[in-house]
Amino acid sequence: MAWRGAAIIGLIVVLGRLATGCGGTDTQAASPRPVAEEESERTVLPEGSRCEQVVPPEVLAAGSADPNCTPHVESVEADANQDGHLDIRRVYLLPCPTMLGEDVRPLILCREADINFDGRKDVFRHFREGQPVMEEQDWNFDGVIDARLFFSDGDPVSYAVDRDGNGTFEMQVLLQNGNVRRVKIDVVGDDHYDIYETYEPSPGTSTPRLISIGYDLTGDGSMDRLITAAEPEEEPAETPAAAPGEE
Numbered sequence: 666m667a668w669r670g671a672a673i674i675g676l677i678v679v680l681g682r683l684a685t686g687c688g689g690t691d692t693q694a695a696s697p698r699p700v701a702e703e704e705s706e707r708t709v710l711p712e713g714s715r716c717e718q719v720v721p722p723e724v725l726a727a728g729s730a731d732p733n734c735t736p737h738v739e740s741v742e743a744d745a746n747q748d749g750h751l752d753i754r755r756v757y758l759l760p761c762p763t764m765l766g767e768d769v770r771p772l773i774l775c776r777e778a779d780i781n782f783d784g785r786k787d788v789f790r791h792f793r794e795g796q797p798v799m800e801e802q803d804w805n806f807d808g809v810i811d812a813r814l815f816f817s818d819g820d821p822v823s824y825a826v827d828r829d830g831n832g833t834f835e836m837q838v839l840l841q842n843g844n845v846r847r848v849k850i851d852v853v854g855d856d857h858y859d860i861y862e863t864y865e866p867s868p869g870t871s872t873p874r875l876i877s878i879g880y881d882l883t884g885d886g887s888m889d890r891l892i893t894a895a896e897p898e899e900e901p902a903e904t905p906a907a908a909p910g911e912e
Contacts, residue, residue, distance in 0.1 A: 713786045714777060714786060715789040716740075716756045716774070718738045718740060718756055719738065720736050720758065721758070721774070721793075724736050724758065724760055730762040731761055731762050734761035734762065735761065736760045737759055738757060739757055740756045740757070741754070741755045742754045742755075745782075746782055750782070752778060753779075754776070754777050754778075754786070756774045756775040757772065757774060758772045775789065775790065775791050775792065776790045776792075777789045783806060786803075787803040787806055788801070788803070789801040796818065799815055799816065800814040807830075809830055811826065812824055813834065821840050821843065823837060824838035826838065833854070835851040836851070837858070844864075845873045846863070846864060847861065848861075850862075853884065857884055859881050860878065860881075861888060862877070862878050862879075863875075863878075864876065876893060877894065
């Protein structure tokens with residue numbers, strides 16, 4: 666059991682590092698620098714990009730107080746390490762004045778970054794109304810997404826993790842106040858979680874403490890065995906209270 670617990674703790678450390686991999690904040694978007702018209706309207710995205718330059722449908726449906734204005738998007742790219750390659754790309758929405766007279770400052774739609782400077786983007790954060798909603802992460806820099814981080818009201822609430830690179834997210838990491846609360850793992854690969862781990866903050870350290878492990882031995886979606894850190898003997902299974910973001 667100890668080896669698997671160590672692996673989970675190692676994963677949690679990686680999650681924390683990659684969550685801030687892009688660097689900076691975009692919730693208060695600055696005005697993007699002017700770009701050429703052909704640049705702002707291009708349909709061919711940079712290689713490896715997952716940030717599309719598309720005006721959200723709800724923005725188009727909102728209407729405008731200015732009949733001569735059309736909402737559009739622009740991208741801003743930067744060379745973070747000054748090596749001649751563009752490592753960071755941000756896509757902004759430039760809306761029109763609405764019928765309700767709402768603020769029309771530029772809003773961030775998407776941000777992507779090449780965090781190991783190999784020429785391919787690795788972290789992609791998507792926004793809605795200026796707040797992050799989801800981030801895709803390529804941990805081993807092979808061009809395949811390994812994890813997705815989900816947000817609620819701008820705060821991270823859960824991870825979905827593809828542990829073996831097969832395109833299926835077999836692990837879910839639930840967060841509470843930025844701390845790991847629960848880890849659920851589909852070991853069999855049948856789209857049902859087989860292992861449920863519950864954690865609590867450990868005073869004086871950033872590493873959470875494992876307090877219980879539950880097992881679904883029959884594959885029916887409910888725990889059949891629960892083992893706690895305080896009492897290693899088997900106990901009747903009890904379903905823990907739902908963590909934020911958990912259904």
